[in-house]
Amino acid sequence: MDTAARGRRISVLLVIAAAVAMLVALTNPAAGDPAAARFGLAPRIYTVTPSSEPGAITGPSSVKVWDAGTNKMIKEVPVPSDRADGLSRPHHFMAIPGRNFAFVMGFAPTSSIKVFDMVKNEFTGEIQTGLGPRHLEFNPNGAVAYSANFDGDSISAININSRKTEATIPVGDRPNYVEYVKTKHGPRLFVCNFGENTVTVINADTYQVIGKVTVGDGPFNMSATLDNRFLVTADARSNTATFVDVDTLKVTDQIGIGGTHRTDLPPSAFQRLNPRISPDGKWLFIGNQDASAVSVINIRERRLEALIPAGLGADIAFFPGGPADGYALVTNRYDNFVTVVKLHGDEPPTFVKNIPTERIGSHYITFSEDWSKGIVSERPGRAYSVIDMAKLVETANVWVGGTPGPSEPDHSQDYTRAGPDMAVYVWFDKGKAMFHHE
Numbered sequence: 001m002d003t004a005a006r007g008r009r010i011s012v013l014l015v016i017a018a019a020v021a022m023l024v025a026l027t028n029p030a031a032g033d034p035a036a037a038r039f040g041l042a043p044r045i046y047t048v049t050p051s052s053e054p055g056a057i058t059g060p061s062s063v064k065v066w067d068a069g070t071n072k073m074i075k076e077v078p079v080p081s082d083r084a085d086g087l088s089r090p091h092h093f094m095a096i097p098g099r100n101f102a103f104v105m106g107f108a109p110t111s112s113i114k115v116f117d118m119v120k121n122e123f124t125g126e127i128q129t130g131l132g133p134r135h136l137e138f139n140p141n142g143a144v145a146y147s148a149n150f151d152g153d154s155i156s157a158i159n160i161n162s163r164k165t166e167a168t169i170p171v172g173d174r175p176n177y178v179e180y181v182k183t184k185h186g187p188r189l190f191v192c193n194f195g196e197n198t199v200t201v202i203n204a205d206t207y208q209v210i211g212k213v214t215v216g217d218g219p220f221n222m223s224a225t226l227d228n229r230f231l232v233t234a235d236a237r238s239n240t241a242t243f244v245d246v247d248t249l250k251v252t253d254q255i256g257i258g259g260t261h262r263t264d265l266p267p268s269a270f271q272r273l274n275p276r277i278s279p280d281g282k283w284l285f286i287g288n289q290d291a292s293a294v295s296v297i298n299i300r301e302r303r304l305e306a307l308i309p310a311g312l313g314a315d316i317a318f319f320p321g322g323p324a325d326g327y328a329l330v331t332n333r334y335d336n337f338v339t340v341v342k343l344h345g346d347e348p349p350t351f352v353k354n355i356p357t358e359r360i361g362s363h364y365i366t367f368s369e370d371w372s373k374g375i376v377s378e379r380p381g382r383a384y385s386v387i388d389m390a391k392l393v394e395t396a397n398v399w400v401g402g403t404p405g406p407s408e409p410d411h412s413q414d415y416t417r418a419g420p421d422m423a424v425y426v427w428f429d430k431g432k433a434m435f436h437h438e
Contacts, residue, residue: 043427047422047423062079102118111152134148142160155191183247217237219235225281231244258295273288293309321436326343363376377423400419
């Protein structure tokens with residue numbers, strides 16, 4: 001072979017090798033240049049199973065990573081446990097805004113948050129908290145997170161940069177959520193104590209407890225009005241919404257949300273109320289689970305405006321952008337559809353349709369970066385749905401794992417099956433993991 005021919009052959013081989021390397025890097029970015037691994041990752045969906053219902057988690061759990069384009073599983077990672085039986089009882093998979101890691105929350109006997117690297121797809125550490133850190137809230141700049149330690153009657157303030165707990169503060173019985181609110185007196189943390197009828201108020205700078213405010217019985221969750229003047233608790237046992245002035249800490253209004261408590265559901269299906277405020281700040285949506293309806297409160301007039309029919313266990317209202325801008329999607333914890341509601345500005349919202357889902361129990365929705373897809377976790381159904389947000393129809397239903405298997409129809413009323421509490425859509429932008437944070 002002459003020199004020219006040998007040179008041409010080497011050039012061809014180099015082109016082939018470069019093409020193969022590029023293909024490897026595209027299909028598995030971590031196998032190529034480290035920088036490419038951070039800048040070339042395709043969107044993913046993260047689930048934790050079993051999770052969601054502590055009494056139904058009887059063995060080890062795992063994080064599953066799914067390709068968001070194909071819905072094929074990329075990797076399965078066991079959730080760490082220091083118990084001989086591998087029990088960890090995870091709850092939320094909380095992607096940290098603007099970072100490349102997530103926190104995996106947990107029910108008792110867990111007293112820590114597990115840290116998950118979303119580039120390497122592996123657990124890298126844990127953060128000590130109080131007992132049962134099940135829900136997480138952030139301060140406005142995302143530097144501090146606050147866990148509600150449901151079984152430890154406390155909250156923990158966590159430094160995101162150091163991934164260490166700065167303080168664990170005793171509060172009331174069964175704290176379920178923390179809300180950060182800027183007030184005239186500085187930033188405050190409001191903690192709804194689900195086991196009683198109070199909200200604990202804490203100075204967010206010093207972590208000193210300011211006091212307690214008496215609200216309705218069983219405040220399960222809260223929302224702050226868009227002007228940061230009022231906190232609204234959704235009180236599950238008294239079926240009320242309580243408005244609290246965040247500056248004076250006085251209750252200004254308490255409104256019944258309508259409907260009646262059901263008595264034909266199993267103990268695991270007790271009333272939970274999740275309040276959400278519409279993007280224009282005019283309407284308070286409360287998933288009224290017992291009533292199979294969405295209670296809509298006129299915030300300015302402080303009155304119950306409507307009970308919009310929804311499914312059994314009507315749960316959380318989500319307000320997407322993109323093609324479904326102007327709508328609310330309401331999940332239904334024990335039913336086979338997602339309820340769509342239309343916003344009308346000053347006029348009350350109205351029912352539009354139900355989006356049927358293959359499996360039961362919609363709970364939490366995350367969205368693709370352009371809002372074209374909604375990813376709906378189905379807890380008792382042990383699956384997630386993909387919703388076309390332009391057509392408002394289900395286009396895929398992905399089995400996450402458990403028993404019964406994916407080939408078995410799953411329309412029973414067994415509400416205790418511990419499927420994914422969340423199915424979190426994450427994309428990567430300039431080396432940072434991004435998601436639409438509810």
